[in-house]
Amino acid sequence: MKKASSLMELGFDANGASSGFFRPVADDAAGVVTHRRRLTKVSVIGAGNVGMAIAQTILTRDLADEIALVDALPDKLRGEMLDLQHAAAFLPRTRLVSDTDIAVTKGSDLAIVTAGARQIPGETRLNLLQRNVALFRKIVPALAEHSPDAILLVVSNPVDILTYVAWKLSGFPVNRVIGSGTNLDSSRFRFLLAEHLDVNAQDVQAYMVGEHGDSSVAIWSTVSVAGMPVLKSLQASHSSFDEEALEGIRRAVVDSAYEVISLKGYTSWAIGYSVANLVASILRDQRRIHPVSVLATGFHGIADDHEVFLSLPARLGRGGVLGVADMELTEEEAKRLRKSAKTLWENCQQLLGL
Ligand SMILES: NC(=O)C1=CN([C@@H]2O[C@H](COP(=O)(O)OP(=O)(O)OC[C@H]3O[C@@H](n4cnc5c(N)ncnc54)[C@H](O)[C@@H]3O)[C@@H](O)[C@H]2O)C=CC1
């Protein structure tokens, strides 16, 4: 039996097929525009749990005209593409293409990298560094060559260091290389607070910054709901919200990824929504503020000679990172952020000679 994802693959010529159904509205068909001139193309490199959750969410939210999927495993890749294509009747029209050759990403507006090793239960994100850097050496230069004007959005872990690596390997300006960072951790933080306060998580303003990982920093001093400072109100009503309790909540946010990994083997849905949220802000030029991994040199006392990527609230739009909010932090929060930066910097140092 011949397998196909289109009638063309079965030998039917598509040329002029639609003219049997439709006639041009004008006599002079040359003057009729039948195609939009500029389509938005998003590529997802790595069609695993995370890549497919992202592709699926981008499709449902109608964020791209074309999605190109790349993976090293041809059968899995084609299976994933066909499975999504078979939902075409229920989704906005989006062209889906896939190939093991990265050339399929040519002309992307946005390239999202999710390829690589993931943690096994108990492993930290930093443990993945060497394996995923080796992969990035192959993927990133090829991506940059085929889409020199794209924005790179890195998701593979350890995401902050790999965003630095992608920046170096691509030669792209720093505003066009972004790590998904703590956009996800901040959502987990907002979820926990929203449950406690019995409000919608979208109405909780709360940031986790720093490393997407064990040293992330919860910025309690700026947490608010309806413009009201949450920490002050919690501490006034419950004396139990002391430093130890706050650290316990931060730790619960960090541990939530480990818990999901130990239960189902990987995380996927939340990162899928988190990345689609970033894609919408970038491609639709929303100028929304997201905690994402950006070059943090010089912010909050991070040394000027430390080229380190970590999450800070950034304004995102069609040009990528349009600016980074210089938040007012307490001395303790700034100290923790510098400590997080130091952890990342030390790991980046091992990669010198890249
Ligand atoms: N930044 C974040 O918040 C999150 C990051 N992650 C990270 O995302 C990455 C992917 O995780 P999963 O999708 O669960 O793993 P997975 O194992 O399901 O998928 C990885 C995919 O990469 C593919 N791949 C390997 N080498 C390749 C190459 N040279 N070219 C193209 N594709 C290649 C594999 O064939 C596989 O399909 C991991 O590093 C994980 O830690 C996961 C969740 C959240």
Ligand SMILES: CC(=O)C(=O)O
């Ligand atoms: C795996 C990972 O980085 C996360 O879910 O946070």
